[in-house]
Amino acid sequence: MLGKKKLLVGGLSALVVGALLAGCPPKKELKTEVGTAEVAQKVYVPPGKYDEFYAFLSGGFSGQVSVYGLPSGRLIKIIKVFSQDPETGYGYTPETKPMLMTSHGFVPWDDSHHPELSQTDGVPDGRWLFINANNVPRIARIDLSTFETTEIIEIPNSAGNHASPFITPDSKYVTAATRFSVPIPQKDVPISSYAENFKGTLSFIKANEPGKMDVAFQILVPGYDYDLAHCGKGPSYGWCFFTSYNTEQAYTLLEINASKNDKDYIAAVNWKRAEECIAQGKYQEIPATYYHNYYDEKKHMAFSEVKKSVKVIIPKDCPGVMYYLPTPKSPHGVDVSPDGEYIIGGGKLATVIPIHSFSKMLKAIEQKAFEKEVDGIPVLKYDAVLHCEVPKPCLGPLHTEFDGKGFAYTSCFVSSEVVKYDYKQCKVVDRAPTYYSIGHLMIPGGDSAKPWGKYLLAMNKITKDRYLPTGPELFQSAQLYDITGEKMQLLLDFATIGEPHYAQGIPVDIIMKNVKKIYPLAENEHPYAVKAEKDARVERKGNEVHVYMTMIRSHFVPDNIEGIKVGDTVYFHLTNLEQDWDIPHGFAVKGSEDAEILVMPGETKTLVWKPKAPGVYPFYCTDFCSALHQEMQGYVRVSPA
Ligand code: CUK
Numbered sequence: 001m002l003g004k005k006k007l008l009v010g011g012l013s014a015l016v017v018g019a020l021l022a023g024c025p026p027k028k029e030l031k032t033e034v035g036t037a038e039v040a041q042k043v044y045v046p047p048g049k050y051d052e053f054y055a056f057l058s059g060g061f062s063g064q065v066s067v068y069g070l071p072s073g074r075l076i077k078i079i080k081v082f083s084q085d086p087e088t089g090y091g092y093t094p095e096t097k098p099m100l101m102t103s104h105g106f107v108p109w110d111d112s113h114h115p116e117l118s119q120t121d122g123v124p125d126g127r128w129l130f131i132n133a134n135n136v137p138r139i140a141r142i143d144l145s146t147f148e149t150t151e152i153i154e155i156p157n158s159a160g161n162h163a164s165p166f167i168t169p170d171s172k173y174v175t176a177a178t179r180f181s182v183p184i185p186q187k188d189v190p191i192s193s194y195a196e197n198f199k200g201t202l203s204f205i206k207a208n209e210p211g212k213m214d215v216a217f218q219i220l221v222p223g224y225d226y227d228l229a230h231c232g233k234g235p236s237y238g239w240c241f242f243t244s245y246n247t248e249q250a251y252t253l254l255e256i257n258a259s260k261n262d263k264d265y266i267a268a269v270n271w272k273r274a275e276e277c278i279a280q281g282k283y284q285e286i287p288a289t290y291y292h293n294y295y296d297e298k299k300h301m302a303f304s305e306v307k308k309s310v311k312v313i314i315p316k317d318c319p320g321v322m323y324y325l326p327t328p329k330s331p332h333g334v335d336v337s338p339d340g341e342y343i344i345g346g347g348k349l350a351t352v353i354p355i356h357s358f359s360k361m362l363k364a365i366e367q368k369a370f371e372k373e374v375d376g377i378p379v380l381k382y383d384a385v386l387h388c389e390v391p392k393p394c395l396g397p398l399h400t401e402f403d404g405k406g407f408a409y410t411s412c413f414v415s416s417e418v419v420k421y422d423y424k425q426c427k428v429v430d431r432a433p434t435y436y437s438i439g440h441l442m443i444p445g446g447d448s449a450k451p452w453g454k455y456l457l458a459m460n461k462i463t464k465d466r467y468l469p470t471g472p473e474l475f476q477s478a479q480l481y482d483i484t485g486e487k488m489q490l491l492l493d494f495a496t497i498g499e500p501h502y503a504q505g506i507p508v509d510i511i512m513k514n515v516k517k518i519y520p521l522a523e524n525e526h527p528y529a530v531k532a533e534k535d536a537r538v539e540r541k542g543n544e545v546h547v548y549m550t551m552i553r554s555h556f557v558p559d560n561i562e563g564i565k566v567g568d569t570v571y572f573h574l575t576n577l578e579q580d581w582d583i584p585h586g587f588a589v590k591g592s593e594d595a596e597i598l599v600m601p602g603e604t605k606t607l608v609w610k611p612k613a614p615g616v617y618p619f620y621c622t623d624f625c626s627a628l629h630q631e632m633q634g635y636v637r638v639s640p641a
């Protein structure tokens, strides 16, 4: 069907594909499983009933996070993170604009790949969700009591923050790393001086105190490309693992030039050792400008602070801080089993799935089973750290999740399937096709110490014929599988927002018990809040006019505003006096160059407006809030300057 083989391998050179195809099992005919009443029942959530799991999917190039219920696949929320959102005013209002400040100025967009839930004792705890920005390296914290972004830290000395934000089991740190090696610190050099001038950094970001995210330290590493990460747990607590491809150090035509080496690396970083080196002063404090933005929930206002330097560890000054584990071949994902012992690499171009053993790694370090050293970083012997290679698993293995019952599930992009195997015995036990070309997969808790191994979500890169045609642009496709039986069973397709790379899932009760329903008006400390209609007013300060306005079903106070002149800047500060769940009011004024704003119960938000010509302009509530919503409106009169 679909000329599928051509479609899937189109991006790889014939040589590589030839090598890949040799030694792999014959691909079985892919066919859509026909829905049955039994399958339908497994995903049917009756009207008015809740799903079992929240699923948080990254928005990829939409820069946001989308929230779905599983197993229904119902979209229940879009969380605004790295992109402006005209629906609510996020990134437009003066209250939220500081969230998107960076050392490059105001950046209204990014590319978000990996959501990661906070953990306690290695188990997702539902307090926060972290997510990376790939383009301007940043990590955001989302507060899961409000589903709002409350903090964004920029990562200095980095480019392409991809191996991020993978978390330690106690939520002490989240990781960040350079996908693109660059001159560190940045300088103007020929690109051909890559080998000599380009470096990478692996960063550890303090994550366990809301409002206090910061770069704890960075490790300066050879100029490879660092792709993904996962941190150790249980016996491997204190370590994080990062895939490192392009050990060829190619800087042009990477498709060919970065695919030459038979093995690249997984970097094993001992962050406890790094902490010791920091405590002993074995680091360099180097100048670096980066932003930390945070949202004060009582002031309903974001603030930015600029940081000026960062602690950098040079591996040769801190022996034992990291090792390289040879790993075939251009590894993409790296995933750690729930018990913390097995480290699985997904070599995009590999014909096996290598599984490293953490205990063997420790032994190899003790016995100095080194193949060589790179910039003071020992490269361990492959055979000394390898638990096994899963033979002939699939084509193009990328990412792995676990079900907590001894099985690993790896996504395979090229052969477009999920392969299930016993990772201790290294034996494939099942495979299921995906439609089409899976990237990440997700099992709720599947990268934690305690997976809830009931469903598996495949996030596919190519949709093709899965939905009704919508012109050249198609949404991407997610597919839900039941993994409770011996064989995986496809249950459901649903469309996604942007390009979901990774996702996280968690039982709904863990989140639901903390969810807030309103912002208490009494606690509102916004400097322009008004808590009663009698305090609503208009104040002029030179060319600035501040309108302290209230909204409640179904009117604004004041609703007739005069005395505005062309050349003024008008600040409409709207406080929603409601204290009922799910009664937001909106505000839009004719001709505003900004978005509308949507104000939650008890919240204050500001719309800035610069009228350009005399006249009378209407404003209105944009959110249908009562039977008299259509009456919720007013006028502003603008006179000549
Ligand atoms: S990446 Cu997209 S499929 Cu950015 Cu984690 Cu692997």
Ligand code: CUA
Pocket: 553, 554, 584, 585, 586, 621, 622, 623, 624, 625, 626, 629, 630, 632
């Ligand atoms: Cu308020 Cu519609």
